[in-house]
Every structure is written in C-alpha cells, then in structure tokens.
Amino acid sequence: MKNRLEEFRNKRGWTQQELADQADVSRQTIISLENGRYNPSILLAFRLARLFELKIEDIFIYSEEN
Amino acid sequence: MNDQTKWLNQKIRTGWFFIGLGILFILVGVYFEINYSYIPYNVSIITGLGILWAGIGIGLIVRYMVGKKGDESAKRLMVEELDERNQLIRYRAGYRGFWVAIILVYIILMWLSMAANGSLPPIGKELLWYLQVACVVIPFGVYLTSVLIDQKNL
Numbered sequence: 001m002k003n004r005l006e007e008f009r010n011k012r013g014w015t016q017q018e019l020a021d022q023a024d025v026s027r028q029t030i031i032s033l034e035n036g037r038y039n040p041s042i043l044l045a046f047r048l049a050r051l052f053e054l055k056i057e058d059i060f061i062y063s064e065e066n
Numbered sequence: 067m068n069d070q071t072k073w074l075n076q077k078i079r080t081g082w083f084f085i086g087l088g089i090l091f092i093l094v095g096v097y098f099e100i101n102y103s104y105i106p107y108n109v110s111i112i113t114g115l116g117i118l119w120a121g122i123g124i125g126l127i128v129r130y131m132v133g134k135k136g137d138e139s140a141k142r143l144m145v146e147e148l149d150e151r152n153q154l155i156r157y158r159a160g161y162r163g164f165w166v167a168i169i170l171v172y173i174i175l176m177w178l179s180m181a182a183n184g185s186l187p188p189i190g191k192e193l194l195w196y197l198q199v200a201c202v203v204i205p206f207g208v209y210l211t212s213v214l215i216d217q218k219n220l
Contacts, residue, residue: 020145028217029151038220041150 002061006034008052023047070140074133081126088120155220159212167205174201 009019009030016034020027025044032038040048040060049056095113102109133140146152174197180186189197 021141024145024148026146026149026152029149032151032220038151044150 001039002036002063003033004059004061005030005048008054008059009034012052019048019051022051068137070133070137070144073144074130074140077130078127081123081130084119084123084126086123088116088118088123091116091119151220155213155216158216159209162212163205163209166208167201170201170204 009016014022016030017027020030023030023044024047029038033040045056045060049059052059092113093116095109095111095116098105098109098112130143133143174189177186178189181188
C-alpha cells in the first residue's frame with residue numbers, strides 16, 4: 001500500500017516527531033509508514049486521516065498489485 | 067491523575083508484585099534447602115526462580131521510574147510501549163520464539179521416548195540439563211534476534 005503521508009506532513013510543516021506525538025505513535029512508526037515498510041492498522045489510519053482532516057483514501061492508496 | 071500516570075503506577079505496582087513474589091520464592095527455596103536438603107529434588111530451582119522474579123520486578127520498576135520524571139517522559143514511555151508497530155514486532159518475535167521452543171521440546175521428548183525403548187542412545191543427566199537450558203536460551207535468542215531484525219526491516 002502506498003501513502004502520501006510525507007507529502008501531507010510536509011504541507012503542514014510538521015516534523016516526524018510532531019506527527020508521531022499527535023498520533024500517539026513512535027517516530028520510528030512514522031518513518032516506517034513514510035518509507036512504505038509498514039502498513040498501519042485501520043485505527044491508526046483513521047487517526048492520521050483525522051489529523052490531516054482528510055479521508056483515509058486520500059492518504060493511503062490501495063492497489064491490487066500489493 | 068492523568069492516563070499516563072495511572073498507566074505508570076500500574077506498571078510500577080506490577081514491578082512490586084514481582085519483587086514480592088520473588089522474595090516469597092527465595093524464602094521458600096532457602097527454607098527447603100535448609101530443612102529438606104535430603105529430598106531428591108533440586109530445591110535451588112525455587113530460589114533461582116525467586117531471584118528471576120525479583121530481577122524482573124526490579125527491572126520493571128527501574129524502567130518505569132524513568133517516566134516519573136515528568137508528564138512528557140511518561141507519555142513517551144507509554145507511546146513507545148503501546149505503539150502498534152512495536153507491539154507487532156514483539157508479537158512476531160514471540161510467535162517465532164514459541165514455535166522454536168515447541169520444536170526443540172518435541173525433538174527432545176521424541177528422543178527420550180525412543181531412547182527409552184532402545185532405538186536411540188540414552189541422554190545422560192548432564193546432557194539433559196544442557197538440553198533443558200537450550201530449550202529456554204535458544205527461543206529467547208530467537209526472540210531477541212527477531213526483534214532486532216524487525217526493528218530494522220519493518
């Protein structure tokens with residue numbers, strides 16, 4: 001699953017640590033998400049979407065190939 | 067009292083519980099070692115378990131006392147512990163460690179039962195002791211290795 005987390009985070013001018021603090025996850029989790037190494041749980045995906053005031057599918061892009 | 071402080075206090079209470087349990091085991095172990103040294107059972111295992119429990123308790127208290135420095139460190143500690151990626155890494159490591167332990171124990175039990183009917187050479191007491199140690203140490207090693215690898219790759 002691809003995501004646009006880094007793009008939206010940069011738009012807001014947040015650091016990875018600031019986003020991690022707001023989402024109640026570790027900075028390492030944000031790094032892994034942005035690198036596409038880790039796919040979030042549905043709860044975390046909702047939390048991140050709410051933080052950016054977007055829909056989940058705006059941030060996380062599901063493709064059948066993955 | 068905020069959520070972090072409640073969570074921290076609960077963890078510290080768990081630490082104290084382990085210390086209490088450890089002291090109890092140590093006392094029972096020492097009592098048996100002094101008064102029942104003739105029984106054909108290595109009672110120092112009970113004392114050893116007590117030292118292990120007490121060690122775990124001290125470890126927990128030391129770890130979570132760090133969070134008592136302030137709300138910020140308490141929150142960081144809680145987030146690190148409850149972080150879903152860290153939990154996944156621990157679950158995966160536990161799963162791998164569990165199956166390695168099961169396989170090792172199964173092999174040893176099969177060997178023992180086949181040795182009992184003479185199909186395989188018997189396992190001496192000393193070797194059996196080392197095999198038992200291996201059944202604990204190897205899965206733990208697998209757990210730690212798995213955590214380290216997943217921390218890097220996940």
